[in-house]
Amino acid sequence: MLKIANHPMYVYPLPKGHRFPMEKYELLPQQLLYEGTCIAENFFEPEMPLNEDILAIHTEEYFESLLNLTIDKRAARKIGFPLSKELIERELRIAQGTIEGCEYALNHGIAMNIAGGTHHAYTNHGEGFCMFNDQAIAARYLQKKKLADKILIVDLDVHQGNGTAEIFKNDPSVFTFSMHGAGNYPFKKEKSDLDIAVPDGSGDEIYLQKLKQTLPKLIDEQNPDFIFYLSGVDILETDKLGRLNCTVEGCKERDHFVLGLCKDLDIPVQVSMGGGYSPDIKIIIEAHSNTFRVAQEIYF
Template identity: 65%
Template sequence: MLKISFHPSYIHPLPARHRFPMEKYELLPQQLLYEGTCEAENFFEPEVLNDKYYLAVHDPEYFYDFINLKLSQKEIRRTGFPLSRSLVHRELLIAGGTLQAAKYALEYGVGMNIAGGTHHAYTNRGEGFCMLNDQAIAAKYLLNKGLAKQILIIDLDVHQGNGTAEIFREDASVFTFSMHGAKNYPFKKEESNLDIGLPNETEDEVYLEKLKTTLPNLIELVKPDFVFYLSGVDVLATDKLGKLSLSIAGCKERDRFVLQLLKDAQLPTQISMGGGYSKEIKYIVEAHANTYRLVQNIFF
């Protein structure tokens, strides 16, 4: 059974200029239920984790300054969100949801989080709307519990997974792969184990060819026993922060290829949604909904 992390706190109350991207966290579950892709039993509410699981990734000084609302104004500006108690609770829950979804993936083959993909969070700081790195926290949990030995993180958000790259820079048990816009944020990139930077306006054919010639060989090379997939839809041509030019169909084919490859390889997979900032919310919801539709068709 597909299990999906969702909590009302994902729809975080923010100032007006931040509300638009957050609407997808409310609309996406509604759409999946309305069309019958998911039932209520597919969703679970995440819980806040024991501090030790966050601290396996994040520096204590940063983590406790964050949860106790003690970050400096400079640190707060870097995240892009005003710091508040509700934001802290939201971030703790998102990481908890991804960790629980990873455990469900071990049981059912795949587990998902309506939110997550907070790949700009470093060990000691947040940036780019990311405060705690959900997939890094879950990956460390699996490794420390002996539930996985070699992890592959596939990051196909349009922005490089700089925080994830920094976190696992010295950890050979996690291979980080990021395919992103070369001239997009973050403008100072970190070094993933494999980075593919794409030029502005890259369209479906070039994007998909690059992915399809890279990922099968990468899986063969890394030989992971668990995969985290960040399926950001800010690769769309309609995305106001993206700079790439994929169509809805191209983004769906991206997900179909990745998911079928992982299913055929029998690799348990956790999926977080990542970015999506198209000017019209319908494009964001449709592109994200395609990921869930494909998971149901391929895995179940």
Template identity: 65%
Template sequence: MFPIAFHPIYQHPLPEGHRFPMLKYELIPQQLIHEGIAKASDFFEPTVCDLKHVLAVHKQEYVDDLLNLTLNPKAARKIGFPLSKELVQRELIIAQGTITGAQKSFETKVSFNIAGGTHHAYSTHGEAFCLLNDQAIAAQFLLDNNLARKILIVDLDVHQGNGTAEIFQNNPNVFTFSTHGKTNYPFRKETSDLDIAFDDGTNDDKFLKTIGDIIPKLIETEKPDFIFYLAGVDILASDKLGKLGCSIEGCKKRDELVFELCNKHQIPVQVSMGGGYSPDIKIILEAHANTFRVAKDIF
């Protein structure tokens, strides 16, 4: 089976009004074990990330302000969560979960972080509930430790990976690819190495044909030896924060496409689950569980 990062602190470090979107972090492991997709032994609890790995992508002043809870009010408002030591610790644990998972992927082919996908975190600030960019931190870790030479970040969340694009804008060893809703947040987009902005209501056929044409070409031209995949399920038509029109089955086929390519080319992949904000928690859970089901079938 594949390793899955999970820590109880993912569940309830937030005020009551913010807890519904976080409920999935508790329910996904239960569902995977219930179905037999994973065993308890497949889950690992990450520790707090070493700050030297965080500082490889985030600026010292910003990290200090997080740790000391001294962000100015404007910067804190951009994050959206009330800042607390528990929240900062949560982000450090999530980042380590993605690093450790990436290391494990070299043996297991694929790894997961139940949380993660904090792609709105820039080098100098946080945005939209993202404080630290877990996949950016892990990507730089692999490069700095000579575990990978060329990394492809495949971000298929409904929101552009603006923080990831900014962090790696001058790094030729990381290729950033983001698909997203054209009119979705962030309203001022950054420039990834490749961006595909979909119109409102884009359906399965258009979405799947587009990524089915592009990702194989990226693998051929960029020749990555590691892939980070952000598998947000906020591309669903039911998502209250997204504006695309994909179905649960289309979302599953998206995951199949990515995993089949990774398996075919023998490229290890780390998966962070990213967003999912449908009003019905059962829809969120089903769509995320599909990503694990597909991985079990393919790897």
């Protein structure tokens, strides 16, 4: 049975133009239930994480400034959300959802997070609508609990995983791979262990060719015990922030390739959804739903 971390929605004001990215977290499980891809038992609501799991990645000063809403205005603007205790709680539960998903994936091969993919969160600050780096937190949790030794993070969001790259820049036990839009945010990029910058307008053929030439060899070289997959759908041609011009079908083929590889190689994988900013919310939901459909097809 597919296990999916779902998150209660809190009502709080959002910057103009950012309705859809939040709305999708409510609509996506509704769609999966409606079409029968998932049943209610597939979903769970995470608990709050232990502070020690957050502090294994983020500095105490940064963590406390968010918990107490004392973060300075400039740092808050860089995150992009109007901060509230409800939002901080939601972000913490997202991180815990990824942790709990990892434990399930170790036994069943795969687990999903409706949200997550908060890869712009650094050790000591947040940006780009990311506060706590869920997959980095979960990676360190697995290592601390001796559930995994070597970890591979496969970040296929259109934006480089700059926070993840910074967090693990001196840590050979976690290999960071980011394949992202060359001309996209962040404009000053960090150095991942492997970065592939895809030119604007590349489309399905070039994008998938680069991925298929790279990932099998990378997995073979790194021999990871566990894989984190960030499956952002902002690579779509309809995405207002993406510019890579991939189709919904191409995005689905990407997911099928990555998850099929993990399944064939018997490597547990945790999947977080990442970005998606097409003006038509139906396209976002369809592309994200495909990730879950593919997971069900391959694993269950």
